Amino acid sequence: MSTPCFVANWKMNKGIAEAEAYLQTFEKHAAQRTGAPLAETDRAETILAPPFTALSFVSEFLKRSSLRVDLAAQNVHYRGEGAFTGEISPSMLRDVGCRYVIIGHSERRHIFGETDPEIRRKLDAVIKRGLRPILCIGETLEERQGGRTWAVLESQLSKAFGKFLQGHEEPAYVSEWIIAYEPVWAIGTGQTPTPGDVASVHQKVREYLSEGLKKGRPRILYGGSVNEDNIETFMKEKEIDGVLVGGASLSADKFLKIIDRGTLVKRG
Ligand code: PGA
Numbered sequence: 001m002s003t004p005c006f007v008a009n010w011k012m013n014k015g016i017a018e019a020e021a022y023l024q025t026f027e028k029h030a031a032q033r034t035g036a037p038l039a040e041t042d043r044a045e046t047i048l049a050p051p052f053t054a055l056s057f058v059s060e061f062l063k064r065s066s067l068r069v070d071l072a073a074q075n076v077h078y079r080g081e082g083a084f085t086g087e088i089s090p091s092m093l094r095d096v097g098c099r100y101v102i103i104g105h106s107e108r109r110h111i112f113g114e115t116d117p118e119i120r121r122k123l124d125a126v127i128k129r130g131l132r133p134i135l136c137i138g139e140t141l142e143e144r145q146g147g148r149t150w151a152v153l154e155s156q157l158s159k160a161f162g163k164f165l166q167g168h169e170e171p172a173y174v175s176e177w178i179i180a181y182e183p184v185w186a187i188g189t190g191q192t193p194t195p196g197d198v199a200s201v202h203q204k205v206r207e208y209l210s211e212g213l214k215k216g217r218p219r220i221l222y223g224g225s226v227n228e229d230n231i232e233t234f235m236k237e238k239e240i241d242g243v244l245v246g247g248a249s250l251s252a253d254k255f256l257k258i259i260d261r262g263t264l265v266k267r268g
Helices: 016-032 052-064 090-095 106-110 116-128 141-145 149-165 195-212 231-235 252-267
Strands: 005-009 045-049 069-073 100-103 132-137 178-181 219-223 242-245
Touching: 005 100, 005 178, 005 219, 005 252, 016 052, 016 252, 045 100, 052 069, 090 116, 100 116, 116 132, 116 149, 132 149, 141 149, 149 195, 178 195, 195 219, 195 231, 231 242, 231 252, 242 252
Parallel strands: 005 045, 005 242, 045 069, 069 100, 100 132, 132 178, 178 219, 219 242
Antiparallel strands: none
């Protein structure tokens, strides 16, 4: 069984003071559990994805604390350096302490027009720099209603991972890669697919990737309107390794409940 994984995507929210208060809530939670059975946050992998402006602060805070929390960026540019005003390179993200990078989030694809070829270049750049990708894939409502869910997901996966799936240059750390299945229509809407539907999509993703990736098994998370009330139903599914949470991750208390409840379901 893989370690359950919980990613908080803060999106364009929280300045330094709010980030500090959030992390202090995490510390209090861990302190309350000291001496008691291991805190759930120690039995899970927790990843925070703050906005770029808070990365440095969160990274320094985590270095000083005993929290076991990893850092992710929400986006990246594929070039190493140069005249690309407003962009951030993979090595800058490593420099600031990121281990993961979210790539191809639905808001990037749909609001900012990010294309599959750009996503592939970002993935390549991130993997080359030893960062771990959190690749988001997902179908729109129209695609789902037209019965094209798997065709869309397969196309997104093959365009992103193409050469690796054909057996070329399979890199290290594949088991630390993350795929987040996030149906576009479920993000921020309060609507979700059934856990069973998600599990069958995850199974297909897993089978599809295992044909090309032999060195490891990426974890597959679900994202879209996950909260502290529905987390258990998702985590009960063997195929769901964890969740990517937007809105409900903005409250440290809610996100801690999601981690605690989800981990208990997975690890008993
Ligand atoms: P949500 O967002 O939890 O607010 O639906 C999920 C995401 O965008 O990753």
